[in-house]
Amino acid sequence: MVKITPRKMRRPHVAADLATAEGRARAKRELYWGDHGFLRLRFSNLHQISPEMWRANQPSPKQVLAHARERGIKTILNLRGPTTKGFYLLEKEACEAAGIDLIDFQMYSREPPTVEKVFGARDLFERIRYPALMHCKSGADRAGIMAVLYKLLREKLPYEEAIEQLSGRYLHIRHGKTGVLDAFFETYAAFNAGRPANEWKPFLDWVAEDYDRVAVKTEFLQKLGKGPKLDQIIGRE
Template sequence: MPQDLTTPAGRRAALVNSLFVDHAALRTGWRNWGIVVPGRLYRSNHPQPWQLRNAARRFGLKTVINLRGHRPECGSDALSRAAAALLGLDHIDAPFESRGAPHKDRILRLAGIYASMQEPALIHCKSGADRTGLAAGLFLLLNGGASADALAQLHPRWGHIAASRTGILDAFFHRYAWDAEGRLPFLDWVRDEYDETALRAEFQSRPWADRLVDGVLRRE
């Protein structure tokens, strides 16, 4: 059922759900924080309310982009959404998936969000490794960066494992580099030439990496 923060009991239940069901206890000491573009865009795993307060105060955040999407039964979602409201931050849901070819419509929507949002902004998913890396790379490409810059946002230092199914996100940036970089602006390529179905058919993960990411790390 949706998390209810209007009562002390509801807030406690949301916190317990966040810490132990959504694994926020593991994120207390592991922030996975990064600077994408100083003063414009930052990245992290799903922030706890106090982490969001600290980041907003330190970096002057104006916007939070939640790459997990709205999850009414998730305590972390309810708590960070409420914290953003108290801090006066714009909270925007822009869901992506970590193991599938990025959807064209979601890329185009995020491009529109980036163009109109108040900066500085924070992007986050659950672990800050895969969807956050994708969204950070998209921001760089949309702001004059190269595919190599985008790929650097999908890196083991963030916990990203390219040999697993999440490596399809790397394959997306590689596909642009091979097919159109230097010939077409990134967003034109997405609109006119990017083929999600072909990317899914081409990409092959490694079983050992899938076991690590899905079975051991239990990534979302």
């Protein structure tokens, strides 16, 4: 008889108290070691993608202050979502000190976006203060899909130009689970295949009327299952 051991329940993470030396030290450990911030000390995956918008990986407090001082950043879009972890608490503190609006808009790197997220991104780009910077952990995938949406929805650029934001230049890897982001946009392109560029169905109309999120993910996973498990090989978040 097989004995089934119940899974251990994870204790909820308790936020570090930045008002104490011990709490601040713990928050820094969570940033630099728990979140691999030590790897980002000299590499920020920072790119200016328009006169008003930048994209990057998770910034340290010093980098947040540098963004305000050197680039005049007024808004930071945190695509990882809020958390009690030290990297978020320190970023929030630095934004408050620099007079930067920190806006949490959680995106996912291994899920096609919901209709609500796409339209939410459109509304977000219209109401934030610029210049702005958006970031995830690595600056590759979640920042990538948001950069494509920014190009399509804010700058009204052609698909072929916007999709360049989701590429190896920014460390995005399509040959793994993060390739579902490519699949989302490629489904839109396939829908318009054979039409002249000026006759493509507007992106938001397609999202609202034709986009089948479940079908996109199902088809992608079927194709992914036939290939090597790249995510396991490289151990990406």
